[in-house]
Amino acid sequence: MTARERRQLFAGLGFTSLWIVGLGVFTAYPVLASLYYSFCDYSILKSPVWCGLENYRELFSDDLFWRSLRNTLFYAGLSVPLGTVVSLALALLLNCDVRGRPFFRVVFYMPSIVPVVAASMLWLWIFNGQVGLLNWALSPLLALFGQAPPAWLVDPNWAKPALVIMSLWGTGNAMVIYLAGLQNVPKELYESAAIDGATGWRRFRHVTLPMIAPVVYFNVIMSLIGALQVFTQAFIMSAAAGGGTGTGTDGFPARSTLFYTMHLFATAFYDLRMGYASAMAYVLFIIIATLTWLATRWSRERMSHVQ
Helix, strand or coil: CCHHHHHHHHHHHHHHHHHHHHHHHHHHHHHHHHHHHEEEEEECCCCECCCCCCHHHHHHCHHHHHHHHHHHHHHHHHHHHHHHHHHHHHHHHCCCCCCCHHHHHHHHHHHHHHCCCHHHHHHHCCCCCCCCCCHHHHHHHHHCCCCCCHHHCCCCCHHHHHHHHHHHHHCCHHHHHHHHHHHHCCCCCCHHHHHHHCCHHHHHHHHHHHHHHHHHHHHHHHHHHHHHCCCCHHHHHHHHCCCCCCCCCCCCCCCCCCCCCHHHHHHCCCCCCHHHHHHHHHHHHHHHHHHHHHHHHHHHHHHHHHH
């Protein structure tokens, strides 16, 4: 290595030193430490004691673990497909050449930048079973079938669907990314397809979808990771809907909204079982990595069939 190359190397390390130190101290060390703690009986107040696979064995025999995992997978299984469809549909509409298009783009994007706490408090009133705006709108329609409006956040059968509906409120981020991808699709492809007699659905399926496939893949993966780590809105709305009778991590009502990260949080910071919580965190990491890999394989196969 020449003297000039060494100077360039040291200069580059100097510019990136803060990032390297931050990565090591705030990311690499906690990840490795939590891996070690997952094999220990550790409560913060005492030194960790090695216990091998005991935390993992206890984890897979814990009813709350399986309940929280089922709730989380149910939420992700509904919110990710619905969010993808809604955000892509909004992007397709906003990509049309209509008057006031910039205004409508801002209107649909604004909910995604509302703080989660403020949005949760707003949706608490929307989902109110007695004076909520949603039930006020649904009551005339349900009355035709002799049905009463659901109680939403205090009904175990409707609490998770309510949170799924709320998740559609923040699809503005994905909508903007889809819109950017749609604007990069060459118009010549649509013109050629129209000349060949392709319908609107065929143009979407054989032109639009293959061209924005990487964008769809990115949004789906990010939505999946976010859905499996849902916490804040469920924590706030569970505590508020319970009328202050719980801590927010009990998944009110009847643990129907006890999501995985809420159970992990309660285990770590309420029960002070850091070793057990670290094991939970690594199980969640494995689940997310596996589902991401499966989604990647499915996406490649699906896009090859579409093309």
